Amino acid sequence: MGTVVPFAPWNFMLDVDGVNYSLAEQEAFARRRPGTDIVNLSSGINALRPPSVLVDTVVGCARDPLFWHDYDGPEGHLVGRAAIAAHETVRGGGGVRLDPSQVVVTAGASAALALASRGLHQWGLRVSDRPAALVPVPTFPLAGAALTDAGFTVEEVASGTPGRWLPTVAELIEAATPETTVVYVNTFNNPTGERYEEDELRSLVRWARDHDVHLLHDTVSSDVSASGDLPYLPGIAAEEGHLPGLVTVSSLSKSRAVPGFRIGWLIADAPLVGELARINELAAPSSPGIAAPALLFDRMVMIAVEASEGRCPADAPSRARELLADSLSGYRRAIPGIDEVTTAVSKALEDEDVVERLKQWRTDLRSTLSDNIDMLRAEADDLVTGFPDWRGDFNTFVDIPALAGHGYLDTCHRIFREFGLQTLPAPAFGRDEPWWRRRGPYRMRLSFALPTPTWSAGLRRLRRAVEELGR
Ligand SMILES: Cc1ncc(COP(=O)(O)O)c(C=O)c1O
Numbered sequence: 001m002g003t004v005v006p007f008a009p010w011n012f013m014l015d016v017d018g019v020n021y022s023l024a025e026q027e028a029f030a031r032r033r034p035g036t037d038i039v040n041l042s043s044g045i046n047a048l049r050p051p052s053v054l055v056d057t058v059v060g061c062a063r064d065p066l067f068w069h070d071y072d073g074p075e076g077h078l079v080g081r082a083a084i085a086a087h088e089t090v091r092g093g094g095g096v097r098l099d100p101s102q103v104v105v106t107a108g109a110s111a112a113l114a115l116a117s118r119g120l121h122q123w124g125l126r127v128s129d130r131p132a133a134l135v136p137v138p139t140f141p142l143a144g145a146a147l148t149d150a151g152f153t154v155e156e157v158a159s160g161t162p163g164r165w166l167p168t169v170a171e172l173i174e175a176a177t178p179e180t181t182v183v184y185v186n187t188f189n190n191p192t193g194e195r196y197e198e199d200e201l202r203s204l205v206r207w208a209r210d211h212d213v214h215l216l217h218d219t220v221s222s223d224v225s226a227s228g229d230l231p232y233l234p235g236i237a238a239e240e241g242h243l244p245g246l247v248t249v250s251s252l253s254k255s256r257a258v259p260g261f262r263i264g265w266l267i268a269d270a271p272l273v274g275e276l277a278r279i280n281e282l283a284a285p286s287s288p289g290i291a292a293p294a295l296l297f298d299r300m301v302m303i304a305v306e307a308s309e310g311r312c313p314a315d316a317p318s319r320a321r322e323l324l325a326d327s328l329s330g331y332r333r334a335i336p337g338i339d340e341v342t343t344a345v346s347k348a349l350e351d352e353d354v355v356e357r358l359k360q361w362r363t364d365l366r367s368t369l370s371d372n373i374d375m376l377r378a379e380a381d382d383l384v385t386g387f388p389d390w391r392g393d394f395n396t397f398v399d400i401p402a403l404a405g406h407g408y409l410d411t412c413h414r415i416f417r418e419f420g421l422q423t424l425p426a427p428a429f430g431r432d433e434p435w436w437r438r439r440g441p442y443r444m445r446l447s448f449a450l451p452t453p454t455w456s457a458g459l460r461r462l463r464r465a466v467e468e469l470g471r
Contacts, residue, residue, distance in 0.1 A: 007154065009137075010145035013428040015409055016042075020416045020423075029420050039458040042422035044140075044190055044395055046224070046257040046449035048368065051361040053354055054256055054298060061293030061345065066337045068289040074280035075273065076105025076265070076287030078335065079342065080295035082327035084265050086320045087299035088234060090312060095238040100327050101270040104277060105287035105295065108259070109220045110142055112249035112266040117150035119268075119276040120214055120247065124152070124181035127212060133182040134175055136167045137430025138397065140190045143218065144430075152182065156430050165388060165397065166194040169204045176211070183208065186218040187230060188393035191429050191445035195391055198231035202240065205233075209242035217248045220264075223255035223302075224365060224449070225392040229311065234267075244269035252298060254394075254449075263291045296345045300324065304355040305362065317349045365449070369394050372448040372455045380459050383466060384446070394449035397426070402470035403442035408433050411442065411469060419465040421458060 003011060019025050026038060040047065061067065067077065075081060081100035088098050106112040117133075124131025133152040135144045136159075144154045157175045159167040166189050167175075176183075183204070187195045196204070208215050217233050237246040251264030268276065303320045306312040324346070328338055348354045373390045384398035403411060408425040415421050426436045426443040436443060448455050 005145045005149045007141070007145045007148040008432045009141040009428055009430050010148075012409070012432070013141050013424065016412055016424060016428060019413045025417065029417065033420060036420050038416075038420045038422060039454060039461055040422045041446045041448070041450075041455075041458045041462070042424040044254075044424075044445070044447045045259050046254045046365070046394060047447075047454070048257050048365060048449055048451065050257040051358055053357045053361075054294065055258075057297045057345070057348065058261075058290050058294045061297070061341060062290045064293075064337065064341055066335065066341055067292050071286040072292075074277040074285055075100075075103070077292035078328065078331060079338065080105040080265070080287060080292040082324050083296045083299040084267065085327060086323035087303055088267065089323055090303050090316045090320045091232065091306070092235050092238065093312075096234045096243065098267065102267055102273055104266045104268075104273055104280065105291050106249075106251075106264040106266055106280075107262040107284065107288055108253055108264040109218060109249045109251040110146075110264070111262075111284065112251070112264045113143055113146045113216075113218065114149070115276055115280055116216055116247050116249055116266055116268070117146040117152065118279050119272055120182050120216065121147075121150040121152055122275065123214070123272065127181055128179040130179050131181040132177060132179040133184065133216075134172055134180055135184045135430075136172060136186075136189070138165055138191055138426065139184070139186050139429055140218070141428055141430075143184045143186070143216070147182065147184070153179065155180075158430065164194065165189075165192040166196070169196065169200045169207075172204065173207050176213070180211070180213055182214045182216055184216045184218065185233070187222050187233070188225075188391060188395070190221065190393070191395045191397045191424075192388050193391055193393035193395050193397070194388055195230065195393075198236065201231050201233055201236050205237050205240045205242050208245055209240055212245075214245050214247055217246060219248055219250040221254045221393050221395075222250070224362075224369070224394060244272075247272070252294060256298065257449075258294075261290060261294060262288050263294050265295070293341070293345070296342065297348060300346065300349050301355060301358050304349050305359045308355060308359060321346050321349060366392075368452060369449060371452050372450065375452065375456060376446075376448065376459070379456075380463070383459070383463050386440075386443075395445055395447050397429075397443065397445050399440060400442045400444065400466055402466045404440075406442050406469065408436065408442070412444070414469060415462075415465045418468075419461050421461045421465060423462070
């Protein structure tokens with residue numbers, strides 16, 4: 001096992017991917033089974049097609065040299081930062097007031113997590129010689145790896161409470177030490193699809209405020225929520241006087257099915273963003289060229305979508321437009337052409353057809369997720385068990401009783417090589433294989449943001465694999 005970053009779940013995942021994502025292995029499978037497509041239930045992506053209205057607008061805007069003719073700086077393009085700040089301010093409904101100085105545009109949430117971890121470690125050194133981070137597990141392994149790589153001592157906190165994977169806030173607080181300076185919160189938690197309710201988040205925020213702890217909030221899959229009304233952590237943090245202690249990382253990868261675009265962002269207090277920008281200069285003196293038009297379009301039009309679904313006041317789109325214009329107004333001479341692009345994209349906010357298309361795309365995504373989870377319950381409940389209630393995400397975490405006692409790495413490589421099915425087993429999400437063996441039968445994450453026929457084919461193939469390997 002490689003240990004370049006000494007965080008076991010991360011290394012386990014790399015070992016899985018070393019086979020299951022190897023192009024040579026994929027090619028070899030295609031040679032062995034001509035005509036059988038590999039089915040990916042593993043990578044936690046949204047494998048549906050992205051909204052064409054987003055892709056078309058981004059491609060059109062990206063022809064403008066405004067977005068690629070120069071380095072735009074380690075904070076990322078002002079247009080993208082302004083759009084994110086306007087979006088969050090309007091979503092926050094009065095309690096949250098952001099401006100571009102609190103935003104960094106990044107190449108995906110992964111880059112944002114790596115950057116935040118480095119900055120928060122430097123910050124933590126002001127409080128402790130050995131800053132520690134609490135990571136509720138099971139969760140997305142890159143978070144613990146990024147924190148470890150930055151120098152944190154990472155404490156993986158598992159729940160002892162029956163009926164849930166995500167540790168309660170009381171369990172998290174119990175695990176904290178005087179060295180704890182960061183807690184990672186993932187909404188929805190990947191792989192279990194769980195999330196904290198508003199009262200739990202409020203008590204976490206209060207504790208963090210009183211102990212000078214930053215909350216590192218990962219919202220990459222928040223927007224796909226079935227109901228759309230998740231508790232809004234920045235609003236809670238603002239009410240409790242701890243907004244400066246919140247660092248949010250996010251991206252369009254999952255919520256709009258465009259992981260290859262690498263469009264992410266980080267929101268934090270302005271002094272921390274200033275430090276992060278200095279760190280970021282080394283790796284990212286510019287943000288991805290299409291990030292600014294994509295964020296301008298997506299963040300602004302989503303406000304109109306939210307307003308049309310009743311989750312924002314009716315005047316939210318015009319407020320967002322005003323905030324955007326305010327943020328950019330001081331830079332007309334420094335960034336020639338800024339007015340034309342933002343005016344063109346802002347018009348999309350008023351275009352009912354554009355708003356409707358994005359809204360419909362998200363409605364369709366939610367109904368596909370709902371159909372797919374229904375199918376899992378109806379057709380596979382003898383094959384997979386023990387998965388958490390569905391709360392709106394597209395990852396779930398299942399037991400496979402027939403594979404009890406099987407080695408995790410070897411089995412998942414066999415499922416790939418022999419059956420063409422990519423899956424990701426439990427040790428990728430926390431602790432190590434012996435720990436998972438003590439917790440019960442073979443467990444894996446299944447990602448189900450797939451067209452329903454592909455999901456159905458994946459479940460059938462999983463059944464075949466389990467029947468043969470479980471003999
Ligand atoms: C919880 C979580 N955060 C962040 C990421 C990284 O996403 P990206 O770097 O594509 O924005 C993922 C990807 O699986 C994830 O599941």
